[in-house]
Amino acid sequence: MGMGSSGGSGGSGSSAKAVPYINVTPLIDVLLVVIIIFMVITPLKPSRFQADIPTQRDPQEDLSKLKPNPLTLVVSISPDLQLKLNQDSIGSVNDTGILSQRLVQLFQQRKEQHAYKPGMETRSDLPDSERLEKTVFVKAPRSAKYGDVVKVIDAIKGAGASPVGLQVDDLPQ
8 A cells, every 4th residue: 555545544654644525505595685685674774864955945035024943043153163052152162061051051941941942842653852942054154164063063963953054154144
């Protein structure tokens, strides 16, 4: 018997080892099934960002008779990074705690006074937290840094505001 023979001598003198072989056919089948599942589920997942675009007004409409909603909250960021809630000075971008506390107080007052969104006054099937008017607009100059505006939006959302709208520079308050 030579060196390369594989006689019936057991394993005591042979130097041949078993070569590992991975069968990838079942793995490919599993991957195809997973891909199909993701392709089916992807269109069904809800969108996390909703953009409500206002409709264009009639140019002949008289805007002088249009009254602003008294529940509208606008947080303005000045070029020197000072914050205003409607017309009240409320701190700066670097300290948004005062803004958050003031918004929490306002939302609590609105809950006590039942200040609901328009059209939600009679919806008793929804809890008060979803019916309350908690819309806040952020108005910042175009020169403001993105990070500063995000700090303010985070403070507003942390206070419980929903939705948060961004107001364009050119629009009046």
